Amino acid sequence: MADAREGSRVCGNCSDPEEDECSDNDFETSKLGTKEYWEDAYQKELETFKDIGDVGEIWFGEESMSRVLRWMDEAKIPKDAAILDIGTGNGAFLVELAKHGYRSLTGVDYSPASIELARNVLQAEGLTDVTVKETDFLNCGGELGEFDVCIDKGTFDAISLNPDSNKECKKLYVHTLKEALKDNGFFAITSCNWTKEQLLKRFCEGFEFVQELPTPSFQFGGKTGNSVAALIFKRVH
DSSP states (O other), rough: GGGGTOOOOOOOOOOOOTTTOTTTTOOOOOGGGGGHHHHHHHHHHHHHHHHHOOOOOOOOOHHHHHHHHHHHHHHHHTOOEEEEEEEEETSHHHHHHHHHHOEEEEEEEHHHHHHHHHHHHHHHTOSSOOEEEEEOOGGGGGTTTEEEEEEEESSSHHHHTTTTTTHHHHHHHHHHHHHHHHEEEEEEESSSSSSSHHHHHOOOSEEEEEEEEOOOOOTTEEEEESSOOEEEEEEEE
């Protein structure tokens, strides 16, 4: 996995994330940050899948998965690398990873309906060697083990919207991520709530910024921006 480290740099300006642009007051909390919302959503998707075989919504679309898979190819991530899909949802990313040849896959989600849906989707694809667990990533107590690659596609966004304790949840997320990643392991995050600059500050301690993945851009008021940020980090001490 050494090839993936070329061109990486250490995150700079590592100030307290609670006191800079990545403050907890950047956007309001939402029901999208609650377990009840996602349990209800995945229960409906589970029923739909059982009825007509539709796997449901792919968060950020199929291109968000292809983007990370292209990086994994370019970075020469070994096919036997241990990969964790954080907040696996319907398991669609696990399916794509397996089809891409990756053999050591784990998906976790705190929603029982999500896990049942993911198992049904994987079984329908004939993928019996993929592990899915009903686990709250924020409260797993190090039970997940260590992974070469951790992938997050919208889960940190949802955690950031938790109406009860989003500040503590964000800190717990970073702490758990550090425990889940091997030394020099990689973290791929896709976010629509946080900018590149905010993510760099949120994940500045214990991580090294590797690269930004290209995402669609837009222009407004003479300025160019991105509606989605996709970054790669490496776990360091």
